[in-house]
Amino acid sequence: GENVEQHPSTLSVQEGDSAVIKCTYSDSASNYFPWYKQELGKRPQLIIDIRSNVGEKKDQRIAVTLNKTAKHFSLHITETQPEDSAVYFCAAHRRFGAGTTVTVRA
Amino acid sequence: EPEVTQTPSHQVTQMGQEVILRCVPISNHLYFYWYRQILGQKVEFLVSFYNNEISEKSEIFDDQFSVERPDGSNFTLKIRSTKLEDSAMYFCASSEDRRNTEAFFGQGTRLTVV
Numbered sequence: 001g002e003n004v005e006q007h008p009s010t011l012s013v014q015e016g017d018s019a020v021i022k023c024t025y026s027d028s029a030s031n032y033f034p035w036y037k038q039e040l041g042k043r044p045q046l047i048i049d050i051r052s053n054v055g056e057k058k059d060q061r062i063a064v065t066l067n068k069t070a071k072h073f074s075l076h077i078t079e080t081q082p083e084d085s086a087v088y089f090c091a092a093h094r095r096f097g098a099g100t101t102v103t104v105r106a
Numbered sequence: 107e108p109e110v111t112q113t114p115s116h117q118v119t120q121m122g123q124e125v126i127l128r129c130v131p132i133s134n135h136l137y138f139y140w141y142r143q144i145l146g147q148k149v150e151f152l153v154s155f156y157n158n159e160i161s162e163k164s165e166i167f168d169d170q171f172s173v174e175r176p177d178g179s180n181f182t183l184k185i186r187s188t189k190l191e192d193s194a195m196y197f198c199a200s201s202e203d204r205r206n207t208e209a210f211f212g213q214g215t216r217l218t219v220v
Contacts, residue, residue, distance in 0.1 A: 032206040036149075043197060043211040044149060051206065089149060093205050094139060094162075096149040 002027040006090050006097025013080050014105050021100045023090035024072040030092040033066060033073045038087045038099075047088075048075070080104045108132045112198050112212035119188055119219055127183045127215045129198030138181045139199040139209060140173065142166065149197065155181065156204070188219045 003026040013019050025033075031052040036044035050057045050064045050073065057064050061080075066073040077084055085104045090097040111130045119125050131138050140152040153163040155173055170186045181200075185192055195216050199209040 030205065034208060038149075043213050045211075046208055049208060094154060094209065095151050096141075098148045 002030065002093040002095040004090060004092050004095050004097045006100060008100060009098060010101045010103070012103045012105060015080060015082060017080055019075075019077040019080055019084070019102055019104075021075045021088055021090070021102075022072060023074070023092070023097050024070075025092035026071065027093050028071065032092075033064070034091050035062075035064060035075045036089045036091065036096075038089065044089060044096075077102075082106055108210075110198055110200055110210050110212035112196075112215050114215060115213065116216045117218070119217070121190060121219055122187050125185050125188055125217065127185075127196050127198075127217070129181045129183075129212055130179050131181055131198070131200030132210055133179070135200035135202055135210075137161075137201045137204055137209075138173075138175070139201075140183045141197040141199065141211075142194045143197065143214075144194045152183075154204075161204070185217075188217075190219050193217055193219045 006023045011019055034049035035047050037047045038044045048059050048062050048064050050066050052068050061078045063076045082104050087099045087101050089099050113128045138155045142150045142152055151164050152167045153173055154161045172184045174182050195214045197214045198212040201207050201209040
């Protein structure tokens with residue numbers, strides 16, 4: 001089955017700095033790559049997604065890049081704010097990465 | 107906005123008992139999923155369901171688990187003989203297609219086995 005690796009497992013950044021999370025996947029047939037944000041005790045919420053026909057997608061402070069040849073994709077959060085603190089999951093072929101706990105220090 | 111609904115929100119059961127977790131997917135969606143998340147850990151894929159049959163399942167989804175779509179709206183996960191290690195949050199999700207569109211998640215059922 002699909003294997004999704006996510007790094008780092010934890011990330012602490014100063015408010016205003018950028019955060020980058022990286023994922024790799026194994027199934028070359030995967031075409032859809034979502035990123036989810038999960039706050040404590042809540043469901044995963046989609047924050048951005050990308051399909052394999054584009055290399056980059058941006059939505060305000062959040063961007064995702066995809067390198068289909070290398071089978072990796074990344075989440076970039078710029079100008080981080082305290083409310084960005086959460087667990088972030090990447091996914092491919094409906095399988096989730098292990099998650100990254102992001103802490104934004106005020 | 108349509109959403110996936112799950113009941114109950116919290117279920118406490120004794121070890122060895124059977125539990126049924128219920129989900130109502132979004133009405134025009136064709137693919138349904140169950141995921142499990144043990145506290146503080148990753149979201150683990152259990153099973154996907156399409157056209158009234160299982161389309162994929164993980165190694166976690168062993169003989170103690172089963173899924174069913176008993177009518178036109180509900181999608182259920184049954185755990186036959188619960189174990190302590192089944193304690194987790196169980197999320198149902200649905201999507202329009204198999205892998206190329208967003209999967210919408212329900213709010214989850216917290217299962218506690220005592």
